[in-house]
Amino acid sequence: xxxxxxxxxxxxxxxxxxxxxxxxxxxxxxxxxxxxxxxxxxxxxxxxxxxxxxxxxxxxxxxxxxxxxxxxxxxxxxxxxxxxxxxxxxxxxxxxxxxxxxxxxxxxxxxxxxxxxxxxxxxxxxxxxxxxxxxxxxxxxxxxxxxxxxxxxxxxxxxxxxxxxxxxxxxxxxxxxxxxxxxxxxxxxxxxxxxxxxxxxxxxxxxxxxxxxxxxxxxxxxxxxxxxxx
Amino acid sequence: xxxxxxxxxxxxxxxxxxxxxxxxxxxxxxxxxxxxxxxxxxxxxxxxxxxxxxxxxxxxxxxxxxxxxxxxxxxxxxxxxxxxxxxxxxxxxxxxxxxxxxxxxxxxxxxxxxxxxxxxxxxxxxxxxxxxxxxxxxxxxxxxxxxxxxxxxxxxxxxxxxxxxxxxxxxxxxxxxxxxxxxxxxxxxxxxxxxxxxxxx
Numbered sequence: 001x002x003x004x005x006x007x008x009x010x011x012x013x014x015x016x017x018x019x020x021x022x023x024x025x026x027x028x029x030x031x032x033x034x035x036x037x038x039x040x041x042x043x044x045x046x047x048x049x050x051x052x053x054x055x056x057x058x059x060x061x062x063x064x065x066x067x068x069x070x071x072x073x074x075x076x077x078x079x080x081x082x083x084x085x086x087x088x089x090x091x092x093x094x095x096x097x098x099x100x101x102x103x104x105x106x107x108x109x110x111x112x113x114x115x116x117x118x119x120x121x122x123x124x125x126x127x128x129x130x131x132x133x134x135x136x137x138x139x140x141x142x143x144x145x146x147x148x149x150x151x152x153x154x155x156x157x158x159x160x161x162x163x164x165x166x167x168x169x170x171x172x173x174x175x176x177x178x179x180x181x182x183x184x185x186x187x188x189x190x191x192x193x194x195x196x197x198x199x200x201x202x203x204x205x206x207x208x209x210x211x212x213x214x215x216x217x218x219x220x221x222x223x224x225x226x227x228x229x230x
Numbered sequence: 231x232x233x234x235x236x237x238x239x240x241x242x243x244x245x246x247x248x249x250x251x252x253x254x255x256x257x258x259x260x261x262x263x264x265x266x267x268x269x270x271x272x273x274x275x276x277x278x279x280x281x282x283x284x285x286x287x288x289x290x291x292x293x294x295x296x297x298x299x300x301x302x303x304x305x306x307x308x309x310x311x312x313x314x315x316x317x318x319x320x321x322x323x324x325x326x327x328x329x330x331x332x333x334x335x336x337x338x339x340x341x342x343x344x345x346x347x348x349x350x351x352x353x354x355x356x357x358x359x360x361x362x363x364x365x366x367x368x369x370x371x372x373x374x375x376x377x378x379x380x381x382x383x384x385x386x387x388x389x390x391x392x393x394x395x396x397x398x399x400x401x402x403x404x405x406x407x408x409x410x411x412x413x414x415x416x417x418x419x420x421x422x423x424x425x426x427x428x429x430x431x
Contacts, residue, residue, distance in 0.1 A: 003300060006424070007425065008298050009241075009297060009298050009300065009423060009426075010420060010423050010424045011418060012297035013294060013297055013302060013420060013423045014416070014420050015295055016294050016295065017294070017416040017419060017420070020266060020269050020270060020294075021266065021412035021413075021415070021416060024265065024266075024408065024411070024412040024413075046258075074379065075379060076381070077380075078337075078338055078380070079338075099321045104386075133428075135397065184421050197404070
């Protein structure tokens with residue numbers, strides 16, 4: 001038979017471990033450790049803001065929307081797909097900020113659709129592949145909408161010009177008819193995808209350039225504050 | 231299986247830290263090495279690493295000293311978490327007495343935790359060991375991420391995913407800050423010591 005008292009051995013081992021890890025076990029005992037568990041941030045306030053925007057477009061609602069989107073972008077920093085949708089919501093928010101009550105109703109539809117996409121992605125019911133599909137669909141719709149709105153704005157400006165011309169017949173037309181661009185038809189939105197992407201890319205480049213410039217200025221300011229060695 | 235030498239009065243226990251890649255297994259050992267190496271008079275040995283990734287394994291032997299006339303020696307091992315090193319993981323599990331499953335609390339790591347536990351179950355089966363019988367402790371690591379604002383998996387979710395059937399002790403920890411690293415080790419060593427009797431019988 002083995003000359004081994006198991007119960008005493010276990011107690012002895014436990015006692016020895018307490019001696020070795022004494023300080024650490026006290027510091028990190030479950031009672032002393034305050035565990036602050038952060039659940040994924042709620043989307044309730046985003047929903048509230050979007051609903052309020054549909055009812056009435058005010059500066060407060062728009063500011064709230066952009067703030068909330070910023071908060072969510074920080075909270076879901078690791079979720080690439082969600083980041084894309086949040087950015088899309090951000091663009092739509094900025095558009096509404098410019099056009100306010102004249103915003104085309106399609107923009108609000110798009111806002112709701114993108115919000116629904118956000119809900120779907122955060123629900124945890126979809127696979128990564130499905131999530132990518134949801135986001136890509138939303139981006140395609142957004143680009144189509146963008147193209148449509150662009151063409152619509154051009155049409156409106158041309159109509160206004162025509163009216164002005166008829167009123168002031170003596171004055172020559174400021175725009176040469178040959179240089180007029182044809183509006184992009186809504187159906188051919190996919191054709192102008194590359195153009196729109198190029199424009200977005202250029203905007204992004206400009207933004208990055210400005211940010212780097214600001215950073216450089218900040219750095220220079222900080223460096224100027226550091227006393228030089230004699 | 232635990233090595234017990236009655237004539238020399240020596241007991242040797244092998245404990246393996248298992249879990250998904252970059253979950254904090256090596257960080258656990260590094261913390262113990264940094265803070266207790268003087269007390270336990272030992273040093274951790276890194277065997278083949280690439281940057282911060284374990285390619286082969288980490289090995290940390292130490293002595294608890296004489297307890298009830300027996301010299302207790304503990305060997306801590308980690309396995310490489312990356313899926314392509316399955317053969318190494320299997321090799322390290324040979325003769326294991328106790329396991330710490332280091333689960334990553336990061337929200338995006340949910341699937342990898344489950345897959346790693348499944349992998350542990352399969353690898354143990356190759357040595358005719360049963361995951362339901364071997365001393366096992368779950369360490370839900372990286373709780374400190376929540377304070378930095380990152381979404382993390384709740385202990386309830388992790389318990390439901392990993393420990394619903396096994397019903398083993400689980401500890402919320404942060405290997406980086408050292409929170410509950412020692413508590414995890416203490417739990418697994420105590421459980422493994424208590425299991426020696428079952429092993430020998």
